[in-house]
Amino acid sequence: MERKVRVRFAPSPTGPLHIGGVRTALYNYLFARQSGGDMILRIEDTDSNRFVPGAEEYINEALEWLGIGIDEGVRQGGAYGPYKQSERRDIYRTHVKQLLDNNRAYIAFDTPDELERARAEHKNFQYDASTRLQMRNSLTMPREEVDRLIAEGHPYVVRFLIEPGRDVKVDDLIRGEVTINSSILDDKVLYKSADDLPTYHLANIVDDHLMEVSHVIRGEEWLPSAPLHVLLYEAFGWQDTMPRFVHLPLLLKPDGKGKLSKRDGDRLGFPVFPLEWHDPASGAVSAGYREQGYLPQAVVNFLALLGWNPGDDTELMDMDELIRKFSFSHCSKSGARFAFEKGKWFNHEYLMQTSGKELAALLRPEMERHGVNPDDFSEEYTAAAIDLVKSRANLLSDLWEQVRFFFTAPETYAEKDIRKRWKPETPAQMEELISVLESLPDFSSAAAEPVVLAWIADKGYHLGNVMNAFRLAVVGECKGPHMFDISALMGKEETTRRIRRSIERITPDNAQG
Ligand code: GLU
Numbered sequence: 001m002e003r004k005v006r007v008r009f010a011p012s013p014t015g016p017l018h019i020g021g022v023r024t025a026l027y028n029y030l031f032a033r034q035s036g037g038d039m040i041l042r043i044e045d046t047d048s049n050r051f052v053p054g055a056e057e058y059i060n061e062a063l064e065w066l067g068i069g070i071d072e073g074v075r076q077g078g079a080y081g082p083y084k085q086s087e088r089r090d091i092y093r094t095h096v097k098q099l100l101d102n103n104r105a106y107i108a109f110d111t112p113d114e115l116e117r118a119r120a121e122h123k124n125f126q127y128d129a130s131t132r133l134q135m136r137n138s139l140t141m142p143r144e145e146v147d148r149l150i151a152e153g154h155p156y157v158v159r160f161l162i163e164p165g166r167d168v169k170v171d172d173l174i175r176g177e178v179t180i181n182s183s184i185l186d187d188k189v190l191y192k193s194a195d196d197l198p199t200y201h202l203a204n205i206v207d208d209h210l211m212e213v214s215h216v217i218r219g220e221e222w223l224p225s226a227p228l229h230v231l232l233y234e235a236f237g238w239q240d241t242m243p244r245f246v247h248l249p250l251l252l253k254p255d256g257k258g259k260l261s262k263r264d265g266d267r268l269g270f271p272v273f274p275l276e277w278h279d280p281a282s283g284a285v286s287a288g289y290r291e292q293g294y295l296p297q298a299v300v301n302f303l304a305l306l307g308w309n310p311g312d313d314t315e316l317m318d319m320d321e322l323i324r325k326f327s328f329s330h331c332s333k334s335g336a337r338f339a340f341e342k343g344k345w346f347n348h349e350y351l352m353q354t355s356g357k358e359l360a361a362l363l364r365p366e367m368e369r370h371g372v373n374p375d376d377f378s379e380e381y382t383a384a385a386i387d388l389v390k391s392r393a394n395l396l397s398d399l400w401e402q403v404r405f406f407f408t409a410p411e412t413y414a415e416k417d418i419r420k421r422w423k424p425e426t427p428a429q430m431e432e433l434i435s436v437l438e439s440l441p442d443f444s445s446a447a448a449e450p451v452v453l454a455w456i457a458d459k460g461y462h463l464g465n466v467m468n469a470f471r472l473a474v475v476g477e478c479k480g481p482h483m484f485d486i487s488a489l490m491g492k493e494e495t496t497r498r499i500r501r502s503i504e505r506i507t508p509d510n511a512q513g
Helices: 019-034 055-066 089-101 112-121 143-151 200-210 220-236 262-268 296-304 319-325 340-353 356-369 379-392 396-406 415-421 426-438 445-459 463-475 483-490 492-505 508-512
Strands: 006-009 038-041 105-108 157-160 167-172 176-181 189-192 215-219 244-248
Touching: 006 019, 006 215, 019 038, 019 055, 019 215, 019 244, 019 296, 019 319, 038 055, 055 296, 089 105, 089 157, 089 189, 089 200, 089 220, 157 220, 167 220, 167 244, 176 220, 189 200, 200 220, 215 220, 220 244, 296 319, 296 340, 340 379, 356 379, 356 396, 379 396, 379 483, 396 483, 415 463, 426 445, 426 463, 426 492, 445 463, 445 483, 463 483, 463 492, 483 492
Parallel strands: 006 038, 215 244
Antiparallel strands: 105 157, 157 189, 167 176
16 A cells, blocks of 8 residues: 655754755655645754754744745644654654664764774774774673663763675665665764764654655755665664655756855855845854845745756746646756756746735835835835836846835936936926926826827927936936836826926036036
8 A cells, every 4th residue: 555645854953944955845845745745844953063043943934935834843733743853852762772672783982082093093994893893882891881881971872783795775766776785884873872862863764764754855965874774774673664765966056066055155146045044153144035035936936946847848837836747757866056047037937927916015125124114105006116117127126126216206316317318408398398297187108198299299309318308307217117107107296296306406517417
């Protein structure tokens, strides 16, 4: 019988979630939803030295922003909890004992200094079948001494006893069967008495087993751990419920040379984190997609295609479509280049698909940041203004730059446009334009345009100069959407007010300059 699909995203809260981790979470989610399965969020916080405050909250907030839903986890609860490993110490202790009792693991007392010395004395030292009998552990020491040292509180670790010379097969849904020989593995530490905590390897597989995880979907960097995990499953006698492994391709630098790192982001100017991160220790701030003005749907779509394709050239797919189409058979083995420019393209496409009304809500923080109170303007006005300019923007932050003149009259006017378009006769022409506009019974774009153009033609004025001076007065520079669409939306009063303001502010000096 097919098992129920249960997948887990299992981050360690050691800092902000990297964009590669986000992709792992996304693929787990897509697969879970497609299969009607469960998506678990497990916090792997057994490495107490690397714990970073705020990292767990960050993970939750990032997944929520992206719409990656979690069925079971610390916040959601569930039948297999606790979902935070530091709260599962008893469970791990029992399992460590089971391995010790069955002689699948042993206790080792070697101090860091002793291990250092062994490494200095033997080239390529590895704690394994070839060396373990020369070390200080329960295989080489009398039972009483082991008990005494433990009773006296000497720190120890529990190591996994790896039998050499065995072919270990890892069956991976993307890579096929990968075989490695157990002789290359070392006797990994599974538990440390010093903090009474298991290591990643033990906690990870015990939890995958107890949480009935059916598929382990994670980054390629974990592939080297997989043979050890297979051996651990066997040591516990759980080989029949071993999850299927899926190791996702690495995310590569934009030029394809090497693994994507935070430094690439700093160097090339793109975020490698979903949300902005304020490092609690150094106070350093790392950029996030959300704060840089990306829409979550665009980030999801962009990430989905880094390592997977739908089998044709379809690029724009919302979450539902991704869920329907996702498959491991179309995941690549080789690394995926992090083409961040493409991320901007996706964002542009999603901006175009999103209504001005929805974008207005998203733009509020940006408006506030620039000292504009969004509530001073009607929702319809803001939405219509956004709809007029959104084709010119890639990010929400660009969108603000494009739309801001609808909310604040220009304080300054572009120097080069003044030089080109603001002639000595312009102020008088602008006075006339005000009268023409004021006389209009209908201020809509379609009604105003022919009247203004007829006036210019009648007077024999220079069309380009008059229209650009008009634009300069209202927008502050010779850019933006169709002029009569702008004036219609802004209304007669504000349009004429801005023209008056420009006549006062753009001085003849500027005009000659
Ligand atoms: N805690 C590991 C991480 O930080 C989990 C790896 C796995 O999914 O097995 O990614």
